[in-house]
Amino acid sequence: MYYYTHGDPVPPEAAISVRNVYKRHSKNAPYVLKGINLTVERNTIYGLLGASGCGKTTLLSCLVGRHLIDFGQIRVFIQNKKQLGHMPQQVALYTEFSIGEVVRYFGYLYEMTAQDIDKTYRALSKLLSLPEDGKVLCGELSGGQQRRVSLAITLLHNPDLLILDEPTAGTDPVLSSTIWNHLLGLTAQGKTVIVTTHYIEEARQADVIGLMREGVLLEESEPQSLLLRYSCSSLEEAFLYLCFRHSKEKAESKKNEDPPLTVQCSPVLHSPLVSNEYISWSRFKAQLLKQFIWIKRNLLVMSYVVFLPLICMYVFNCAVGLFPSPLRLALINEETNGLPPVSCSQSVDTGCNLTGPMSCRYMQKIEKIGKVELVQFNNMAEAREAVGHGKLWGTMQFTPNFTQSFLNRYEMGRDTEPLDIYHSNVYLSLDMTVVEYIQYVLYDHPFHGDPWITFLLVYLQGICGTMFGILICFITKQEQLAGFGIMAASIPIMTLSGLIWPVQAQPDYLRYFSQMLPITCSIDAVRGLTIRGYPFSHPMVYMGFVSSICWSFVLVLWSYIQVKRNDGAP
Ligand SMILES: Nc1ncnc2c1ncn2[C@@H]1O[C@H](COP(=O)(O)OP(=O)(O)OP(=O)(O)O)[C@@H](O)[C@H]1O
Numbered sequence: 001m002y003y004y005t006h007g008d009p010v011p012p013e014a015a016i017s018v019r020n021v022y023k024r025h026s027k028n029a030p031y032v033l034k035g036i037n038l039t040v041e042r043n044t045i046y047g048l049l050g051a052s053g054c055g056k057t058t059l060l061s062c063l064v065g066r067h068l069i070d071f072g073q074i075r076v077f078i079q080n081k082k083q084l085g086h087m088p089q090q091v092a093l094y095t096e097f098s099i100g101e102v103v104r105y106f107g108y109l110y111e112m113t114a115q116d117i118d119k120t121y122r123a124l125s126k127l128l129s130l131p132e133d134g135k136v137l138c139g140e141l142s143g144g145q146q147r148r149v150s151l152a153i154t155l156l157h158n159p160d161l162l163i164l165d166e167p168t169a170g171t172d173p174v175l176s177s178t179i180w181n182h183l184l185g186l187t188a189q190g191k192t193v194i195v196t197t198h199y200i201e202e203a204r205q206a207d208v209i210g211l212m213r214e215g216v217l218l219e220e221s222e223p224q225s226l227l228l229r230y231s232c233s234s235l236e237e238a239f240l241y242l243c244f245r246h247s248k249e250k251a252e253s254k255k256n257e258d259p260p261l262t263v264q265c266s267p268v269l270h271s272p273l274v275s276n277e278y279i280s281w282s283r284f285k286a287q288l289l290k291q292f293i294w295i296k297r298n299l300l301v302m303s304y305v306v307f308l309p310l311i312c313m314y315v316f317n318c319a320v321g322l323f324p325s326p327l328r329l330a331l332i333n334e335e336t337n338g339l340p341p342v343s344c345s346q347s348v349d350t351g352c353n354l355t356g357p358m359s360c361r362y363m364q365k366i367e368k369i370g371k372v373e374l375v376q377f378n379n380m381a382e383a384r385e386a387v388g389h390g391k392l393w394g395t396m397q398f399t400p401n402f403t404q405s406f407l408n409r410y411e412m413g414r415d416t417e418p419l420d421i422y423h424s425n426v427y428l429s430l431d432m433t434v435v436e437y438i439q440y441v442l443y444d445h446p447f448h449g450d451p452w453i454t455f456l457l458v459y460l461q462g463i464c465g466t467m468f469g470i471l472i473c474f475i476t477k478q479e480q481l482a483g484f485g486i487m488a489a490s491i492p493i494m495t496l497s498g499l500i501w502p503v504q505a506q507p508d509y510l511r512y513f514s515q516m517l518p519i520t521c522s523i524d525a526v527r528g529l530t531i532r533g534y535p536f537s538h539p540m541v542y543m544g545f546v547s548s549i550c551w552s553f554v555l556v557l558w559s560y561i562q563v564k565r566n567d568g569a570p
Contacts, residue, residue: 021072047203050212065273073269085159100134108286110157144170330383359398448533460548467555521547
């Protein structure tokens with residue numbers, strides 16, 4: 001067996017070749033990987049060792065395509081993520097899922113059948129000392145058990161390349177030895193394994209080890225050769241020697257750790273797994289299963305998500321915008337031409353005939369609408385008392401000379417006498433305390449437009465809102481901050497977009513601003529569709545669609561840029 005010195009061409013039998021790789025996590029941060037050169041041959045175990053923070057996880061993330069490198073070249077013999085088994089350092093299990101469910105989910109992602117998943121898991125559960133029935137919730141497992149479940153999932157689909165970040169962390173020596181034996185067995189079957197570990201001595205079983213320190217690969221060699229070369233009895237001793245040597249060299253050279261110009265000018269080659277995507281029915285099925293289990297385990301959150309908007313809509317419609325029905329008013333009709341108050345039980349004339357009091361005609365019209373019930377009172381004092389006791393909503397009063405004064409007013413126009421103006425008015429007063437406290441049960445908002453177009457528009461707005469949420473998550477990165485960010489952005493958007501108060505009532509400078517918000521045009525469009533019955537071809541309606549689509553597109557693009565800036569692969 002021979003080893004490749006830095007800069008050698010990549011031999012065809014290499015499973016992985018890393019050349020002059022530099023990587024930093026943000027623009028002004030120091031390089032975490034500083035000119036890494038590493039070669040992994042096929043059907044071998046490569047043990048990557050190094051102190052905490054030396055860059056092992058970062059290097060593995062670049063190999064699997066989770067991070068992009070700044071300079072250098074990475075070649076990996078597989079092209080498809082289906083051939084990869086990656087066990088990350090941080091376990092990524094859904095804590096509310098049982099072991100069986102989470103194994104099923106990942107198995108489906110890798111396009112396995114339910115039968116194969118169960119069969120393979122049974123074998124792996126024996127190997128890794130996990131419960132065979134898989135009914136325990138992942139959240140109830142210890143850290144070490146969770147890591148073993150994570151390892152089982154990584155091995156589940158029998159991948160060609162295994163990249164394992166500390167698979168033996170938190171396991172006892174017996175289990176750790178079983179895992180190593182299993183990995184050796186896998187290489188005999190043609191698999192390639194890269195494994196990191198903090199337990200340096202267990203790496204003796206690897207075919208080749210790479211020793212890393214401060215982003216630099218100090219040495220890459222067979223364990224036995226390493227011990228012989230430096231006359232050490234243990235790998236720890238050899239590692240210690242190499243660390244001292246590295247510190248000394250560093251102090252002497254005071255080397256600039258930025259990549260040399262030749263490296264900066266060479267083309268960058270990311271891992272081929274970076275942009276490897278595949279969509280399949282099986283993956284779709286896995287996502288459905290995941291959502292279904294999540295809903296099953298989070299019924300409270302789901303009822304909040306589904307029912308809260310319904311309750312809000314119901315309460316809003318009950319409380320705002322309805323005609324109060326039935327509206328009981330106290331009626332004081334003093335129009336009698338000097339006689340006591342009249343009742344209007346006799347039939348009332350119509351048209352231009354004015355033989356009876358006009359107030360009766362007015363009252364009949366109101367009663368015909370059916371929403372107002374008039375209760376006769378002889379005088380205002382009695383009526384006010386009834387209103388005060390909450391029996392009625394308010395009072396309606398006709399003055400004694402209502403008809404005559406109204407006719408005078410009609411005739412005289414602008415020259416009407418003040419007294420006639422006074423007598424020709426209908427005096428209405430409502431008990432506002434009652435209005436404030438009573439909610440109405442029925443509501444019937446008009447809906448004249450096409451319900452399907454309206455549904456589509458609302459759906460598009462839903463997508464737009466989801467994109468907005470995703471963007472905020474990418475910007476803030478922390479769950480709590482994302483929640484605050486979404487709330488902080490939603491309140492001004494909702495208040496300025498005309499959802500609560502019309503845009504037309506805003507000052508000019510705010511009106512222009514509100515037109516640029518993601519939901520303003522769509523709200524207008526929904527109103528146009530529902531209240532006015534506009535077709536899709538009406539500018540008010542199609543502009544709502546244009547706005548929703550453009551905003552969704554902008555938000556997706558923005559999220560993409562943000563992800564790239566966050567140093568992730570797309
Ligand atoms: N996402 C990140 N953003 C910024 N810095 C990071 C990020 N991930 C890692 N680092 C930094 O990069 C350096 C290397 O981290 P890395 O996780 O690769 O080390 P490691 O060798 O795997 O350590 P350990 O063995 O403790 O897991 C550390 O200094 C760490 O702080």
